[in-house]
Amino acid sequence: MPNAAEVLHRVFGYDSFRGDQAAIIDRLVEGGDAVVLMPTGGGKSLCYQIPALVRRGTGVVISPLIALMQDQVDALEALGVRAAFLNSTQNPDERRRVEAQLVAGELDLLYLAPERLSLDGTRELLDRVELALFAIDEAHCVSQWGHDFRPDYLGLSVLHERWPAVPRVALTATATAATRREIVERLDLGGAAQFVSSFDRPNIQYRIEPKNQPLAQLLRLIRTEHPGDAGIVYCLSRASVEKTAEALVAEGIPALPYHAGLDAGVRARNQARFLREDGIVMVATIAFGMGIDKPDVRFVAHLDLPKSVEGYYQETGRAGRDGLPSTAWLAYGLQDVVQQRRMIQESEGDAAFKRRASQHLDAMLALCETVECRRVQLLSYFGQSSRPCGNCDTCLSPPEAWDGTVPSQKLLSTIVRLQRERNQRFGAGHLIDILLGRDTERVRQQRHDELRTYGIGAELSEQEWRGVVRQLLAQGLLAVNSDGYGTLVITEASAAVLDGSRTVSLRREPERAAKLVKRKAGSELPEAAQPLFERLRSWRGEVAREQGVPAYIVFGDATLRGIALTEPRTRDELAAVSGVGEKKLDSYGDAVLALVRGEQPAPLAAAAASASRVPAGAVAFDDDLPPLSDDDAPPLFDE
Template identity: 70%
Template sequence: MTTTHAPTEVLSRVFGYDAFRGDQAQIIDTVVSGGDALVLMPTGGGKSLCYQVPSLVRPGTGVVISPLIALMQDQVDALGALGVRAAFLNSTQSSEERRAVEAAYVAGELDLLYLAPERLSAPSTLALLDRGEIALFAIDEAHCVSSWGHDFRPDYLALAVLGERWPAVPRIALTATATEATRADIVTRLGLDDARVFVSSFDRPNIEYRIVAKDNPRQQLLDLLRTEHAGDSGIVYCLSRRSVEETATFLSRNNIPALPYHAGLDARQRAEHQSRFLREPGLVITATIAFGMGIDKPDVRFVAHLDLPKSVEGYYQETGRAGRDGNPATAWLAYGLQDVVQQRKMVQTSEGDAAHKRRLGANLDAMLALCETVECRRGQLLAYFGQPAGPACGNCDTCTAPPETWDGTVAAQKFLSAIVRLAQRRQRYGAGHVVDILLGRTNDRIVSLDHTSLSVYGIGTELDERQWRGVVRQLLAQRLLTVGDDGYGTLELTEESSAVLRGERQVRLRHEVKPSATRRSSASGRKAKADDVPLDAAGEALFEELRAWRAATAKEAGLPAYVVFHDATLRQIAAVRPTSREQLAGVSGLGAAKLEKYGDALLGITGA
């Protein structure tokens, strides 16, 4: 299919769209004319078109470097449905399959070829690429090359060879998440000093960001799914493999179909669970962060975190897997004191030098600041990536239910004083024991350690345990407390603590809101997608009939439903009710190959 047609003609004929969005046209023109590009574009923003269209316009084969071996088949299937000649080379293939793909590449019979980054370190792969004509190199998930990023992969360091060995071949590096430090690292490590840099808005206005205080988080999650996301597909992230398994079991027992995904499962089981998630509607996947990169499922309606992410970049990348179709979606995080203690402990005990630990600590500080902000959460998220926040978004929890703050200086002084009194006895304890002291409890441990004789014993009864835990969590977030390096989660003062104890620094804290107060009363408050096609009753019935046909067609072909058609295309068909192929051809997202393959079936349903 490699042609010399204009990009807009390829966009219309192959992909079925009338116009490019945002920076797509400039990016594509840059690469088509032989220039390099670094593209930062949010998940769902249309990054793939930025290398797929030039691969079809320029002579030769577009070579895509992707770390997503488990998803290459789906990507190739999706392109095949559009009539694009795509293939991959990876370790899942037999030697016969690999030889067939290699022969097709050398013969110029492929439009796109997907490779895993580790293959570029093999001389045989480099020699193979030399035997064919390369249209461009696309480096997907380019943040993986940066040690500043949240998902560093050493195999990406070998990709500098692309510019050295094939200097005349344009390269395009793409990622959804990169701070300025990560961006600079990508440029340096990939040798993209002369590349044009395109930074799209990081805003995903259809995603509602919500962070709630932990209080039986699995039950909180269940309440969220039952009240707002019944029957929806979604992803639940957990920190440990055990939590992943237990959460999947918990949801399944409560009649919410859920499957686990983590590195402890064998490759076959992971592939099966991923495939089911992509193909079956209404399925929830519970996972460690090993899951999700490159997932192209458009109708993920929620992403939930049951544990605190390690960085804002990781959080943004993971939540960005929701609402790729532009329709309303929820990013929900349950966050508590133990999360902060655990993450601080992980930073303290991590391998690496002091600079590495400082970097991890800075990442955690930014994440905690996002959790504890009283300002617009979206604004703070955008500011982290260097984008002006603008007015309050109206679609995050701090906008819809603004938190109240209070002067927590005295409470902070009481807690910090308790740490001092214990230190004077050469003792260190975790938050729970210190709170027991402040509340004047008389459990066996308090009595046996003679902590009833401390001057701070019982001076904190104006707050209950939940409120004190909120105070501790926020003191940790503000670095007025830290976790000791003994590995037990004990608490210590910081350099900043002394100013509070001397009364020289005020401490403002958020009021602890009961978890139920942060939940919307119903899903009716969701914002509709701005370009949603309105349908009357007959149109809605036709839309559901088209969805049923799509489900059956996808199942028969062994494809995810969205590879056949996205909901937006079916809604437009239901609105237009085309009676001819000419009318069908005007529907967005319906290119020539799909018109040829599905046109008669669609017209049969619309009554033509």
């Protein structure tokens, strides 16, 4: 068997393993099982790809998204790895060809969706093959505690039952202790070694700001920090996705929508453009992103409050997979909190589901409202201790904590008086009108100018009052009434505030914005290296278009930066650059060296188009069984 370190260098072009990679690979090579928690961009794929190349037989990868399998296979083939997939996008001849390669021992890796593995024909096919390992990617999909539950993952216990001698590895980028326990239990991995890497992504700058004019705030982020960069903008609803994408396009920013309500062909084409073109901004619901391997996403923006810290971490982790500086930006406001609380109350889930959803939301609100380091709070959620990072908004522009007890008493008292004296409930807007003493038609009609609290809140602005309401909701000192209208009511905990036995500490947003950090992909390069970097990027784009693959499959930005910095003059010097393996050196070495010399590279031999490429109408899950409608789609598409 080849040596793992030799495979790492020869195939992938890296000199050393990172973190737990070596230990995980050794475990699998020796035939043991493993559960791997590693952040997005931490190198999870190498943990099963290298053992599959070292061990005898074919490694089988269970992946939730068939729409990405072609890109995963393309990336491996570009490295000289014999890889293929089996899914419903292929015609019978294509499937038979892959099956023949598999049975003949001509494949190092085979990608399958969990739905396909449930078919008797697929299991009988694997019975005829020498198997190196099973890799269960996005393993949090097995957990009902997680945020992307996929029922078909529950059937993966068959792996241990049917092929007990084949090592298994379950991998995910995000999992709390509860999710990890469920992964172990449902996949029968009680004897597996568990590897929990640091969840820290130091290259990502986390920023959360009050939502005021969200589109204007988003435009400012893109124009001032990320012009021309690829990014993802998450919205809660399909309507918001389309409206935001249209608004960005109208402002000259190349943006595309993605949500489950779009035609499957439109979704596939938009995803392909995002992966293959530079500088595209994808505006999407959470239906988009799982398994996306685009390394140069420079920012992830949320225009609505995520439902959980796990979801937020997974989504923001799609930025900066190449390790270069990137931004995770969130705008959230009072209406987000009200809406999320109401959605939980009105859901059809049982009491346990609603309690769990409320716990997830409470943790997300705590992250938004903290006056401490965002990264410390985020990592603490996953059970990891850390020190202030110096690279989040609360570190760069620390917010002020202030005693909000008296304003809280004024607001709560207004709610109590309306309910007890008049049996009335109102939302935040009208309550603030009363506190500010505004002469509105509703105030006059309801004679609320006669309340003792009318006009007693003039010391705060409307925006500051909205912050008070938002933070009291986050602290459980206010609640959204179950009447479906978003009216506010007090809680049991409110009594201690009203009688003065409990003080309320609130967060005041800093007057200045957080210090900005340059994030352009080439911004840290010496000025002298910039022209070569741009020539390499331009050449890479042309090659990617000719071959019909994403640009990062040719070379990632980090590798191009390494070439621009070192200016290799020989093939040996080029081979020493991180990310230049044997196959890529053979395919692109002469062209790259010509570019370094300032010459026009010779045209590359045209790459043969793959016969199994995912067609425009492909969906994101395997549908050999009766096709799923959007109503029946797995929660990956549940908005």
